[in-house]
Amino acid sequence: MRIDYLSRGTGWAHAARTALVAPALARRPGVEEVTIAASGSAVDYFAMTGLPYHDLRVPDELDHSGYAAYRIREHLRSRDGADRVVVSDELCLASLVCEAPCVLIVCSFRHYDAGPEAFGTADRILLAGWSEVEPVPEAIRSKVTAIGPIVRVVGEDRPTARRVLDLPKDALVVTASFGLFYPTKRDYFRDALSAVLGAWRHAPADAVLVIPLTSATVRELLGGVALPDNARCVGPTGRMDRYHRASNTVLTVGGSTTSHAVRNGIPTVVINPPAGSVESRYAAFLAGRCDHLTRTEGTESAQDLWDMIDHSAHTAELAPPDLRWGTADDVYHAARGT
Amino acid sequence: MTEVDDCAREVSDGLAGSRLLPCRTVEEVRTQTRELVRGLVIAADMGGLLLPLSPELDRVWLALLTEPPLCQRVQRLLPSGVDFVHVRNAPPADLSEHLLDWVERYRCRFGPIPPGVAHYWPACRYLERLGVGLS
Structure with a gap:
């Protein structure tokens, strides 16, 4: 499996999540390659952290536009090889124009009303949040899994x-x-x-x-x-x-x-x-x-x-609350299941 | 009718009823598709530099991208290897040179910008505000 990982900008949250998940996916069995393509301000994040990436050249303000869909499509078409899966972190229109199975990762469904078609076309949707906070639209419920936020656990003291x-x-x-x-x-x-x-x-x-x-x-x-x-x-x-x-x-x-x-x-x-x-x-x-x-x-x-x-x-550090937290494995299994 | 507009007409017929273009009349889809295709042709002439699209045209482009045969029809009009790059949302004043060039290319290739379509091109709206006649 080769994974084309797309990462939205509009801040660094999606890029930070990508930086956590994409390298982990590359180490999973059966994954031959993971490449990152970044939109808008995500480019700055990857440039700063040194993680290799392709710049989609989509400004943040256009990342849900037809233009963004065009840039994504052209990028994906330039990729060679069979057995590809697209994992898109909040570049929701990717599912409409990719010619491979698509896993969409979203923090919320705030873009749903503006573009329900994109959610409807995705093969799997991972809500990197909790469904109690972010109710899942009925029309896509069967393909959505609420995995919880994906965040790095810091071992350092x-x-x-x-x-x-x-x-x-x-x-x-x-x-x-x-x-x-x-x-x-x-x-x-x-x-x-x-x-x-x-x-x-x-x-x-x-x-x-x-x-x-x-x-x-x-x-x-x-x-x-x-x-x-x-x-x-x-x-x-x-x-x-x-x-x-x-x-x-x-x-x-x-x-x-x-x-x-x-x-x-x-x-x-x-x-x-x-x-x-x-x-x-x-x-x-x-x-x-x-x-x-x-x-x-x-x-x-x-x-x-x-x-x-x-x-x-002056509060002592505590154990995290007993909630579901997303991991790279959740993304891996979703990609494998497409 | 030019080759470009012939192509746009075929494409708009193919897009009629697209789920991505709800609440638009056949005539609106036809006009918007024609403007989009003209815009892509001009952008190809300008080395791929694509001036901002109105939301209406941008949505038509998205619909077009989801229909590979229609996309191929448009691509046959364009030089091979053209790579569209959208100008970033720079202050319009910074784009003035490109805007005037764009309008001139449009006029030479397709005639005066038809009444009622300038609002599909933010560049035109800006020039009109400056008092620059589109003809």
Whole structure:
């Protein structure tokens, strides 16, 4: 079996998942080859991490367009050899134009209404989430398996992670892990970051707030607001797993970084996910099942938010909640079953 | 009618009733297919540089891609090996040179842009806003 693995951009969540799954697939029996093709901002992720990839040359804003379908089709047609399977991480239109069996991986069904045909054409669909949060459309239920989020389990301990990242050994470390900045998330990022910095005024001087954004992005988001001396803008990084492990607590906006922190037992505070969003539903779901995750309501004062962060930061790391978590094996079996 | 429009007519007949093009009249599919095919031909002339498509034309392209025989029909019109690259969503001002070139090629090849189809081409809308006549 040769696997053509397609990875969507629009942030780095799909690329990070691909980087976890694709190399693992390549080691499974009967898999001769796995090649990655990346769309939009996923290209930056693979370039940064050194994983070989083909650039589909599809900008993020067009990744569910006819143009994207054309680029995907041309790429797949350029691939030689029989016994091919396409695994597409959220490039949903791939199933319409590929001439091989197709496994679609999705975090949600937010694209379903805009393009039910693509879901209907896929041979298998893996929901990398929980069906309690993301109800499966009736028309495709028979081909969907909810496998849970696919996230890396970090074996490293906190002291090692801090040493490698040059973070203080004993001080409080908090990471504002909002994901890759993306223009459509501007308001959301700005509000969450403003709330965090307001609360951070109450942090001890030796504490460190890690912000995985560039200083320019932070300046653009916050205007003239000066960052405190104990905030470190480390820029977008492929070492988020390690920053999470190094932190006493992780602050998220409810996206994939939340799943990673929770899966690894790291205390987490979810900051103001927009009401009704997928992120909000995931945060509510996890908050009811996970002792080390709290979420704000958006009405907290700076002091209240700091108290939540401080309390979270002094919570011991715990075992992850007893939930289904997806693995590369789930993808492998789906690909084999097509 | 040109060879290009003949091809577009055949393709639009094949796309009529496509599940990917619901709620469109036969006439709309015909016009949109003609504009898409003309646009692809012009883009091929421009080294594969494809100006932004309206959502309507983009959807027709998706429908076309799911019908291999119709795709092959269009591909026979185009030089072999053409590789369409969409211009990124750069500020329209940065594309001005390409926009004027595109409009000129359209006019030379197919005549003036017909009334009622400029809205399928974001480039045309931009030029109209600048007061540049499409003729």
